[in-house]
Amino acid sequence: xxxxxxxxxxxxxxxxxxxxxxxxxxxxxxxxxxxxxxxxxxxxxxxxxxxxxxxxxxxxxxxxxxxxxxxxxxxxxxxxxxxxxxxxxxxxxxxxxxxxxxxxxxxxxxxxxxxxxxxxxxxxxxxxxxxxxxxxxxxxxxxxxxxxxxxxxxxxxxxxxxxxxxxxxxxxxxxxxxxxxxxxxxxxxxxxxxxxxxxxxxxxxxxxxxxxxxxxxxxxxxxxxxxxxxxxxxxxxxxxxxxxxxxxxxxxxxxxxx
Numbered sequence: 001x002x003x004x005x006x007x008x009x010x011x012x013x014x015x016x017x018x019x020x021x022x023x024x025x026x027x028x029x030x031x032x033x034x035x036x037x038x039x040x041x042x043x044x045x046x047x048x049x050x051x052x053x054x055x056x057x058x059x060x061x062x063x064x065x066x067x068x069x070x071x072x073x074x075x076x077x078x079x080x081x082x083x084x085x086x087x088x089x090x091x092x093x094x095x096x097x098x099x100x101x102x103x104x105x106x107x108x109x110x111x112x113x114x115x116x117x118x119x120x121x122x123x124x125x126x127x128x129x130x131x132x133x134x135x136x137x138x139x140x141x142x143x144x145x146x147x148x149x150x151x152x153x154x155x156x157x158x159x160x161x162x163x164x165x166x167x168x169x170x171x172x173x174x175x176x177x178x179x180x181x182x183x184x185x186x187x188x189x190x191x192x193x194x195x196x197x198x199x200x201x202x203x204x205x206x207x208x209x210x211x212x213x214x215x216x217x218x219x220x221x222x223x224x225x226x227x228x229x230x231x232x233x234x235x236x237x238x239x240x241x242x243x244x245x246x247x248x249x250x251x252x253x254x255x256x257x258x
Contacts, residue, residue, distance in 0.1 A: 164209060191209070
């Protein structure tokens with residue numbers, strides 16, 4: 001199994017505190033059936049500002065340590081980039097990078113309030129050939145409150161990654177309900193642990209997936225296959241339908257301006 005979103009590099013963000021915790025996370029993940037993982041430390045100005053080039057070096061070192069410790073997991077570089085008005089500038093400075101050095105970049109947004117400049121930023125990123133993957137949309141309050149608000153992101157060509165913890169209720173009942181609805185509507189492309197440690201938000205995928213009710217489990221296993229295909233260079237995005245509820249029209253959604 002492949003994990004596309006995990007904070008496994010020690011001492012780089014709010015994930016693993018040290019190498020001991022990283023190795024414990026990796027051993028637990030290996031026991032769960034994980035074989036490959038993309039390390040996605042946060043990149044956020046004024047808080048976590050480790051450039052992608054340094055992430056690559058830290059991943060190389062962690063892979064060497066895994067070999068020494070007989071941990072059978074391959075780690076690849078990535079970032080979870082906080083999407084805001086600084087993103088284009090950071091991209092042009094060369095401090096951002098895609099998942100496994102691809103044109104697929106993992107972004108997270110403000111959990112509470114939508115920045116109305118985001119669609120323009122996404123458009124500019126697309127001109128650079130970047131395909132944005134939005135991490136855990138089910139956790140954003142504005143999408144929880146009105147699920148149709150994700151349509152603007154779909155319209156801008158975004159892909160979406162589900163946190164297994166959301167389906168498992170880790171982030172509350174509202175996030176769980178939103179995750180299930182987005183899952184059933186075929187919005188998600190990938191699934192990730194978003195692992196941060198060994199106590200809570202562990203780097204565990206398979207166990208959480210197979211414990212779900214059958215309908216959710218089958219859909220999540222399909223996303224896990226997409227994870228694998230992505231690393232093999234065989235992933236092909238599918239066209240998404242815009243979400244409508246209660247007979248609303250897409251034009252009404254645009255009227256809200258998200």
